[in-house]
Amino acid sequence: MRAGQVKPPSGNNSEAARAAALATEQQQVARVYARLDAERRTAEHAVAAGPGQGGGAGFQAKVERETAVTEAARRLARLNGVERALCFGRIDHRGTAEEPGDTFYIGRIGLRDDDREPLLIDWRAAAARPFYTATASDPGTLARRRHLHLRDRTVRRVDDEVFDLDGLRPGDRSAIVGEAALLAALRRGRTGRMGDVVATIQEEQDQVIRSGLQGVLVVQGGPGTGKTVAALHRAAYLLYTYRDVLERRGVLIIGPNTTFLRYIEQVLPGLGETDVALATVGELYPGVRAVAEDAPAVAVVKGDARMAGLIETAVRERQRVPDGGLTVDADGLTLHADEDACRRARDRARALRAAHNVQRRMFVNEVLDALAADRARQYDALADEPIEQMKREGNVPAWLLELIVNADENPILDPEDVRLSKEMLWEQPAVRSAIDALWPELTPERLLTTLFADPAALRQAGGAFDASELELLHRDPSAPWTVADVPLLDEAAEHLGHDDPEERARARAAAAERAADERYAREVLESAGVDADLVDAAELAARNADDGPQRTTAERAAADRSWAYGHVIVDEAQELSAMAWRAVMRRVPTRSLTVVGDVAQTGSPAGAASWGEMLDPYVPGRWREHRLTVNYRTPAAIMRLATRLLAQVAPDQTPPAPVRDDGPPPALIPVSPADLPTRLPELVTAELAEIISEGDDTAGRLAVIVSPAHHAAVLAALPEAGAGTTPEALDAPAVVLTPSEAKGLEFDSVIVVDPAGILAASARGGQDLYVALTRPTRRLTIVHDDDLPDVLG
Numbered sequence: 162m163r164a165g166q167v168k169p170p171s172g173n174n175s176e177a178a179r180a181a182a183l184a185t186e187q188q189q190v191a192r193v194y195a196r197l198d199a200e201r202r203t204a205e206h207a208v209a210a211g212p213g214q215g216g217g218a219g220f221q222a223k224v225e226r227e228t229a230v231t232e233a234a235r236r237l238a239r240l241n242g243v244e245r246a247l248c249f250g251r252i253d254h255r256g257t258a259e260e261p262g263d264t265f266y267i268g269r270i271g272l273r274d275d276d277r278e279p280l281l282i283d284w285r286a287a288a289a290r291p292f293y294t295a296t297a298s299d300p301g302t303l304a305r306r307r308h309l310h311l312r313d314r315t316v317r318r319v320d321d322e323v324f325d326l327d328g329l330r331p332g333d334r335s336a337i338v339g340e341a342a343l344l345a346a347l348r349r350g351r352t353g354r355m356g357d358v359v360a361t362i363q364e365e366q367d368q369v370i371r372s373g374l375q376g377v378l379v380v381q382g383g384p385g386t387g388k389t390v391a392a393l394h395r396a397a398y399l400l401y402t403y404r405d406v407l408e409r410r411g412v413l414i415i416g417p418n419t420t421f422l423r424y425i426e427q428v429l430p431g432l433g434e435t436d437v438a439l440a441t442v443g444e445l446y447p448g449v450r451a452v453a454e455d456a457p458a459v460a461v462v463k464g465d466a467r468m469a470g471l472i473e474t475a476v477r478e479r480q481r482v483p484d485g486g487l488t489v490d491a492d493g494l495t496l497h498a499d500e501d502a503c504r505r506a507r508d509r510a511r512a513l514r515a516a517h518n519v520q521r522r523m524f525v526n527e528v529l530d531a532l533a534a535d536r537a538r539q540y541d542a543l544a545d546e547p548i549e550q551m552k553r554e555g556n557v558p559a560w561l562l563e564l565i566v567n568a569d570e571n572p573i574l575d576p577e578d579v580r581l582s583k584e585m586l587w588e589q590p591a592v593r594s595a596i597d598a599l600w601p602e603l604t605p606e607r608l609l610t611t612l613f614a615d616p617a618a619l620r621q622a623g624g625a626f627d628a629s630e631l632e633l634l635h636r637d638p639s640a641p642w643t644v645a646d647v648p649l650l651d652e653a654a655e656h657l658g659h660d661d662p663e664e665r666a667r668a669r670a671a672a673a674e675r676a677a678d679e680r681y682a683r684e685v686l687e688s689a690g691v692d693a694d695l696v697d698a699a700e701l702a703a704r705n706a707d708d709g710p711q712r713t714t715a716e717r718a719a720a721d722r723s724w725a726y727g728h729v730i731v732d733e734a735q736e737l738s739a740m741a742w743r744a745v746m747r748r749v750p751t752r753s754l755t756v757v758g759d760v761a762q763t764g765s766p767a768g769a770a771s772w773g774e775m776l777d778p779y780v781p782g783r784w785r786e787h788r789l790t791v792n793y794r795t796p797a798a799i800m801r802l803a804t805r806l807l808a809q810v811a812p813d814q815t816p817p818a819p820v821r822d823d824g825p826p827p828a829l830i831p832v833s834p835a836d837l838p839t840r841l842p843e844l845v846t847a848e849l850a851e852i853i854s855e856g857d858d859t860a861g862r863l864a865v866i867v868s869p870a871h872h873a874a875v876l877a878a879l880p881e882a883g884a885g886t887t888p889e890a891l892d893a894p895a896v897v898l899t900p901s902e903a904k905g906l907e908f909d910s911v912i913v914v915d916p917a918g919i920l921a922a923s924a925r926g927g928q929d930l931y932v933a934l935t936r937p938t939r940r941l942t943i944v945h946d947d948d949l950p951d952v953l954g
C-alpha cells in the first residue's frame with residue numbers, strides 16, 4: 162500500500178479486520194466514556210454539596226471550600242461540553258518485534274484511569290501532536306494514524322492511514338492528511354452552526370494553532386481555508402497551554418457581526434473551553450450595543466485615524482478660559498476670577514497628564530481658590546468700612562457683621578476659612594454652573610452627541626478634515642449609535658477618564674481590603690500546599706470578597722472597558738477601521754494577538770488593504786504572518802468562477818486550492834425583476850430539495866445573498882426565510898443575507914441574486930461579490946437580469 166493511503170475495506174478478510182478493529186475501539190471508547198461519567202459524577206457532587214461548613218470556620222477554611230467548589234463547577238462545565246465525539250483518534254508509534262511502539266488515544270480532553278495512566282490524550286498536548294503533523298512524506302515516529310467516527314457513544318467506522326516508508330512518493334499531496342476522514346467531514350451537510358475540526362486539523366492549520374502566545378500572529382488565507390476554525394482551535398490550545406495567564410486575564414474573540422458570533426459560539430465549548438468572551442466591534446464599549454451601520458462615506462470618515470486628533474481637540478475645546486475672566490454672583494457679592502487666574506488654572510490642570518474629568522478636579526480647585534481669594538478681599542475691604550455705616554446701609558449679612566466685629570486684628574479668613582469658603586462656594590448652583598461651562602464633566606456619549614450635532618464645534622476640532630468630510634459627521638442628537646461610533650466612544654472615554662469621588666473612595670477601600678485578603682489567601686494556599694500557579698490568590702481573594710453570584714473572567718472583562726485581556730483574536734480583521742484597531746489594541750497592552758482575515762475580501766470601505774497598514778502603527782515590522790493555502794469549503798467548479806473575479810479585485814492574491822472536486826458547476830439563471838417574486842421561491846424550494854437528498858444525515862442550509870437594491874423585494878418574496886440580522890437567522894433552512902452579513906458564514910447551497918448590483922454597490926470593487934460566490938459548500942446559483950458581469954459570463 163502507498164504511504165498515507167486509506168486501507169480499502171473490500172473482501173472478506175478486510176471485512177473481518179474491520180469488524181475486529183471496530184470491536185477493539187468500541188471497548189476503548191466505552192472505557193473512556195465510563196471515565197467521563199465518573200468524573201462528571203464527582204464534579205456534580207462537589208458542586209451540589211456547595212462549600213459546606215466542614216474543615217473549620219475561619220477564612221482559611223472558607224477559601225479552601227470555595228476553591229474546591231469553583232474548580233468543580235469549572236471542571237463540570239468542561240466535561241459537559243465534550244460529550245460528542247469525545248475520542249476521535251489513535252496513534253501507533255513504530256516499534257520492533259521485541260518492543261512494540263506506544264499507542265495513544267486522542268480526544269477533546271485528557272483523562273486518566275484509576276492508576277493515573279493516560280486513557281485519553283488531550284488533543285492540545287504535545288503527545289497528540291504527531292496525530293496532526295504526520296504526513297505521508299514525513300510520518301515522524303508514527304506507524305499508523307487512525308480516525309474513529311462515533312455516533313453517540315458507538316464507533317461506526319475507523320479510517321486508517323498506514324505510513325509505509327518504502328512506498329513513499331515525495332510531493333504526493335503531502336499537505337493533506339487523513340484524507341478520508343477529512344472528505345467525510347467536508348461532505349457533511351451544514352447545520353447553521355460551525356463545528357470543530359479537531360479530528361482532522363491539517364498540518365498548515367496545526368502550525369497556526371500551536372504558534373506561541375507572544376506577539377502578533379497574522380493568519381492570511383483565502384475563503385474557506387479554515388482561518389476561523391483554526392483561530393478557534395488556537396484559542397482552545399492557548400487556554401490549555403497557558404492556562405495560568407489566560408484563565409485570569411481572559412481571551413477575547415472579535416467577530417464581524419452578531420450572526421457570525423452565533424455561528425461560531427458552539428465550537429469552543431465542544432473543545433472543553435467555556436470561558437471565552439465573544440464580541441463585535443459594536444459591543445466593545447460597555448453599555449452600548451451598536452448594530453446600526455453608517456453610510457459607507459460616513460463610515461470611512463469615522464474610521465479614519467485622524468478622528469483621534471479630532472476627538473482630542475474636541476475635548477480640549479471644552480476646557481475654556483473666559484474672555485475677561487469669570488464673574489459670578491454669590492453670597493450677595495459679585496466675585497471675580499481674572500483671565501490670568503483662569504488661564505493658570507487651565508494650564509495647571511492640563512499639566513497633570515491625566516484625563517479631562519480627572520484634570521477637572523484641579524481646575525475647579527484653582528478657580529475656587531481665585532474666587533475665594535476675591536471673596537476674602539472683598540470682605541477685608543468691607544471690614545475696613547465703618548461698621549456703623551454698614552449697619553445703616555443694611556447690605557451686609559448679619560452673620561458677616563458679627564464675624565467682622567469679632568475679627569479684631571486677625572485676618573478675616575485664615576487657611577481653614579479659605580477651605581470652608583471654597584466648599585461653600587462650590588455648593589452654590591451659580592458657581593457650579595459657571596465653572597461647569599468652562600470645564601464640564603463629560604461622558605463620552607455626551608461629548609460625541611453634542612459634537613456631532615454642532616457644525617461649528619466640528620469645524621473647530623476637525624482641522625485635519627475638509628469641510629465635506631466634516632459635513633458627513635454632522636447628525637441629529639437622537640440618532641442611534643452606529644458600529645463606527647463605538648471606537649469613537651472608546652477613544653473619547655480614554656481622553657475623558659472617570660472621576661467619581663465616591664467611587665474613588667470605594668475603590669481605594671476595596672483595593673486595600675483586597676490586598677490584605679490576597680496576602681492572606683496566598684499564605685493559606687502556600688500552607689495548604691496548593692499549587693499557586695493553578696489557583697490564583699488574587700482571584701481567590703476577589704471571589705471571597707464578593708458574596709454575589711460569581712462571574713466568569715469573560716463576564717467581568719466584558720463589563721470593564723479598561724480590562725486588559727491576555728490574548729485577543731480578531732476574525733475578519735481586514736474589516737476593521739484604523740479607529741477600531743485603536744480600540745482593540747487598548748484591550749491588549751501586551752500585544753498578544755491573533756489577527757485572522759483575507760485582504761482580498763475587504764468589504765468595508767473603512768477597512769484596510771494590507772496587514773502592514775493595519776498593524777505597523779502598533780508593532781512596526783514585528784508581526785509574523787502565516788498563510789493558509791487550501792480551500793476546504795468551495796468545490797473546484799465554483800472556485801474557478803470566483804478565481805476569475807479575484808484576478809480582477811486582488812490580482813496579487815493567490816487563490817486557495819480547493820480540496821473538493823465534487824458538485825455541479827454554478828448555474829446562471831436569467832430572471833427579470835418582475836418575475837423574481839415567483840421564480841425565486843421556486844428556486845429556493847428546488848435547491849432545498851437537492852441538498853436534503855444529497856446530504857448524509859442533516860437537512861442542509863441555503864442562503865440567498867442579494868444586492869442592497871433587491872434586498873427588501875427578496876425578503877418579501879421569501880416570507881419563510883430567516884433575515885440576516887435576526888438572532889435566529891441561522892436556524893432557518895433558508896436565510897436572506899447581504900454580502901456583508903454573509904461574511905465568514907457558509908451554506909450547502911447559495912443563490913446569489915443580482916451580481917451586477919452587488920458589484921455596483923461594493924464600496925471597494927468586487928470584494929463583496931467574491932465573498933458571496935465563495936460561501937457555498939456544494940451548489941451555487943446566480944440569478945441575474947440579463948446583466949451578468951463579464952467576469953462571470
Ligand SMILES: Nc1ncnc2c1ncn2[C@@H]1O[C@H](COP(=O)(O)OP(=O)(O)OP(=O)(O)O)[C@@H](O)[C@H]1O
Pocket residue numbers: 343346347356357358361362363366382383384385386387388389390391759793794904905906907935
Ligand atoms: N481541517 C479541517 N477539517 C475539516 N473541515 C475543515 C478543516 N479546515 C476547515 N474546514 C472547514 O472548512 C470550512 C471553512 O472554514 P472557515 O470558515 O474556518 O474558513 P475561513 O478561512 O474562515 O473562510 P472565510 O474567509 O471564507 O470566512 C468550514 O466548514 C470548516 O469546518
